[in-house]
Amino acid sequence: MRGDGSLRTSGSTAERLLLGAGSAERPEAESVNRTAAALGLAPRALVAGGIVALVLRYLRWTSRWARAAVGVGGLGAVALAAYAMAARGGVTSSAVAPSARAPTRTETPMLPSAGAPVGADTIAHVSTDTVRPAAPHPVAAARATARAGPAPDTLGEQTQRLDRARAAVEAGDAAGALATLDEFDRRYPSTALGEESSTLRVEALVRRGDREAAGHAARQFLKRYPASVHAVRVTELLRSLSP
Amino acid sequence: MGITLDETLGPAAHACLGSTPETARLRAAFVDYHAGIWRFLRRLGVPEDAADDAAQHVFLIALQALPRIVEGCERAFLYSTAVRVAHGLRRKAPRELCGLAPEDTGTAFSNPEELTDQKRAREILDAFLQCLDVDARTVFVLFEIEGFTVPEIASVLGLPLGTAASRLRRGREHFQSLVHTRLGRAGRGG
Numbered sequence: 001m002r003g004d005g006s007l008r009t010s011g012s013t014a015e016r017l018l019l020g021a022g023s024a025e026r027p028e029a030e031s032v033n034r035t036a037a038a039l040g041l042a043p044r045a046l047v048a049g050g051i052v053a054l055v056l057r058y059l060r061w062t063s064r065w066a067r068a069a070v071g072v073g074g075l076g077a078v079a080l081a082a083y084a085m086a087a088r089g090g091v092t093s094s095a096v097a098p099s100a101r102a103p104t105r106t107e108t109p110m111l112p113s114a115g116a117p118v119g120a121d122t123i124a125h126v127s128t129d130t131v132r133p134a135a136p137h138p139v140a141a142a143r144a145t146a147r148a149g150p151a152p153d154t155l156g157e158q159t160q161r162l163d164r165a166r167a168a169v170e171a172g173d174a175a176g177a178l179a180t181l182d183e184f185d186r187r188y189p190s191t192a193l194g195e196e197s198s199t200l201r202v203e204a205l206v207r208r209g210d211r212e213a214a215g216h217a218a219r220q221f222l223k224r225y226p227a228s229v230h231a232v233r234v235t236e237l238l239r240s241l242s243p
Numbered sequence: 244m245g246i247t248l249d250e251t252l253g254p255a256a257h258a259c260l261g262s263t264p265e266t267a268r269l270r271a272a273f274v275d276y277h278a279g280i281w282r283f284l285r286r287l288g289v290p291e292d293a294a295d296d297a298a299q300h301v302f303l304i305a306l307q308a309l310p311r312i313v314e315g316c317e318r319a320f321l322y323s324t325a326v327r328v329a330h331g332l333r334r335k336a337p338r339e340l341c342g343l344a345p346e347d348t349g350t351a352f353s354n355p356e357e358l359t360d361q362k363r364a365r366e367i368l369d370a371f372l373q374c375l376d377v378d379a380r381t382v383f384v385l386f387e388i389e390g391f392t393v394p395e396i397a398s399v400l401g402l403p404l405g406t407a408a409s410r411l412r413r414g415r416e417h418f419q420s421l422v423h424t425r426l427g428r429a430g431r432g433g
Contacts, residue, residue, distance in 0.1 A: 007387055007415065014358055014426045015419065018371070021364035023388050027281040031295040035277065038299055039306055041270055193359075 009233055013159040013196060158184070158193050165200050174208035195221075199230040202237050211241050269309055272317040273302060279389055280325050286384040287329040288373060297332055301325045319399045322389070326381055326400065358426070371421045375414050382407055383414030 008019045161184045168177035181201050184191075191197070198221045205214035218238040222231060281298040289297050301324050305312065312320050358364045372380055381400065385391040391399065397407040 006390075007419075011419070012422065014422050017358040018364055018368040018422065019387050021358075021361045022286055022368045022384075023282070024361060025282050025285060025365060026278045027295065027298065031281070031298075032277060034295065035299040035302060036273065039269060039273065039302055041273060 009230075013162050013193065016196070158188055158191060161187075162193060162196050162200065165197075165204070169200060169203050169207055172207065174204045177204040178208070195225050195230055198225070199234055202234055206237050206240065214238075215241050268312075268314070268317060269302075269306055272305065272321065276318060276321050277302065280321055283322060283325050283384060283389055284329050284332075286369065286372060286388055287326070287381065288369070289329050289332045293332055297325075297328050301328050304328075319395070322385065322391075323399050323401075367425075371418055371425070374421060375417050379410045379414035379417065382410040383418060386411050387415075 006019075007015045008023065009016070011019070161180060165177045165180040165184065168174075168180060177200065181197055181204065184197055188197075198217065202214055202217045202221060205217055208214075215238060218234050218241070221234050222238070225231065277298065280301050281294055284294050284297045284301075285291065301321055304324050305317070305321055308320070358367070372384065375383060382396055385396045385399065386393065393407050393411060394404060396402070396411070397404045400407065402410075
């Protein structure tokens with residue numbers, strides 16, 4: 001195993017997907033508000049914060065839908081889209097994901113969460129010691145794949161290929177890993193496992209000592225998947241490239 | 244839920260009690276940890292329809308104990324309390340799911356495509372977690388899902404470091420065996 005030793009970052013693809021799904025679950029906004037009210041924590045402010053968090057998180061997560069909604073109907077349409085996402089289980093209320101591993105201890109501006117006893121216009125500052133970026137969204141990715149990508153029955157094969165690439169990286173065979181990843185990307189251009197593939201590519205390029213290509217791939221990854229569970233790892237790799 | 248404060252507190256939670264009268268910390272603790280506590284309870288086997296009440300109960304206990312919780316100990320107190328609250332609420336695992344031979348359950352989890360659906364992946368994850376013994380499961384979830392380090396887990400659960408590490412190892416081995424066996428090709432490698 002590597003990195004922090006967690007299966008979420010160093011396990012097989014299946015292990016990562018399972019643990020990632022478990023980590024991404026959040027209580028519903030209604031539940032957060034009910035508990036907050038029972039504790040005497042300003043339920044009205046929590047509701048307002050929850051709505052704003054829903055909208056803003058939606059903007060952050062699903063750029064395509066959100067941009068379309070902004071284009072045609074402004075914030076109201078975004079709110080409706082966010083509501084629709086919430087209704088299908090894709091959006092949860094809290095912008096804060098406590099107690100996950102964080103790369104730094106810096107202060108990061110956070111969106112007001114449904115759990116935050118703050119007004120709608122408040123930006124809460126929470127230590128990243130207890131905060132991580134929004135979890136990846138494999139459901140949406142999988143749905144996108146279903147619309148545009150290859151038949152889903154290839155997933156078992158995809159995970160095998162990625163696991164081969166990972167084994168090659170860990171064995172120091174960067175060229176072998178990159179060849180496997182090139183083939184993977186050719187075969188599955190719209191896969192739901194693109195984050196996995198891209199992360200491995202960064203690792204393989206770092207392993208090969210190709211700083212320029214690794215830096216480019218890492219920045220592309222962070223731009224494309226800013227909320228990925230692998231963003232911490234990729235950021236670490238990017239930092240390791242600094243002289 | 245009929246559980247008194249003293250019945251619920253574990254040794255580690257008691258160790259967190261002090262004389263710091265700062266009730267304002269509850270808000271910060273709620274913002275930081277409510278979602279995590281709720282999720283932790285779910286992964287420990289508390290059914291979805293009971294998780295809201297269980298999480299609320301954890302925070303009500305913290306509210307009662309807050310003046311005595313040492314500053315900086317909130318997270319450990321909450322998670323330690325959650326372990327106690329989850330006890331008795333967790334769903335029992337169907338015995339037939341936990342055998343390591345695929346033929347025990349036919350093809351219940353043999354389709355790797357299911358893993359890209361988060362809801363389905365969580366169902367499979369929880370089914371696997373149910374197969375772990377309670378001690379290993381608790382440590383495994385704290386480490387792999389909630390992001391605790393082994394020393395933090397030892398502190399929260401009031402365990403020697405070696406015990407926490409061995410429970411984590413046991414949980415991982417069992418979990419990986421289940422993934423490998425149940426999910427076939429998708430579970431292999433890495």
